[in-house]
Amino acid sequence: MTILKKTTIISFAILFSLATISCKKEVKKEPTQFSVEQKTITVKWTGYKTTDKIAVNGQFKEINISNSNISSTAFEALNGAKFSIPVSSLFTDEQERDSKLKQLFFGVMEATLSLTGTLNLNNDGTGNIDLLMNGVQQTIPVTYIASGQLVEINGIMNLDNWNAQSALASLAKACFDLHKGPDGVSKTWNEVSIGAAVYLSKK
């Protein structure tokens, strides 16, 4: 076999290989997509009573979400989500307390059948909740941790920012003895801790 023949055979072999490779369908792995599963959204809150700042914990049974996204990152799936939480879905482990909070706290606020707002998250673990309550729109600064499909958001709100002093006074009056500590002082704090968590769907 001459050198020319050998070169021709090798060239054909290379061309054939290239043709085979180029005809293969490229299989691209789709990136993970996160979306919000409404049923997994959990909103808990902690209010405080007595000088010793005893925690009172509660949750909401119903959280309605709209405007969430499908995204390759967990925080983008939630960023911009709008929420509406009926005050009637408030839950603590005591029915009497639930009634007081619904009637004597939220019930004396201006047009507050639901807590509504928007969740705004940055990509650095910070963000805010734009919350409408008592006819006042204010923001709660939050931090969040996204770990796989789980996102936890935490923030502290000062009720004074929503002009809730009268509502707080109404609750404090109804719970005067219950909010009294060993020092004999009855105190209802204007600080409320908010914790939200969601287990995102993954595709």
Next chain:
Amino acid sequence: MQSLDEKFERAFEIASAMTQKLPPDTMLRFYAYYKLATKGKAYSTPSGESSLRNAFKLNAMFQLNDLTEDEAKEKYIELVENITQQKIS
């Protein structure tokens, strides 16, 4: 033909013996169906150490508000059947 309660008991035995790792949302469904099936709608905050886990558990129970106790048993049985690919009859 087994009664619903017998099938539910059998499903619970199978679920209790499972060794595979299940996603958290599936575990929460197991928890909520079981609680509703056996305790009804007497909601209370679970007493676990993790407040986040307690909150998720309570929320999973809230989501079943429309189900009866028998429906919760049926859903629990279905969940076990789907995971094990095994019919409980």
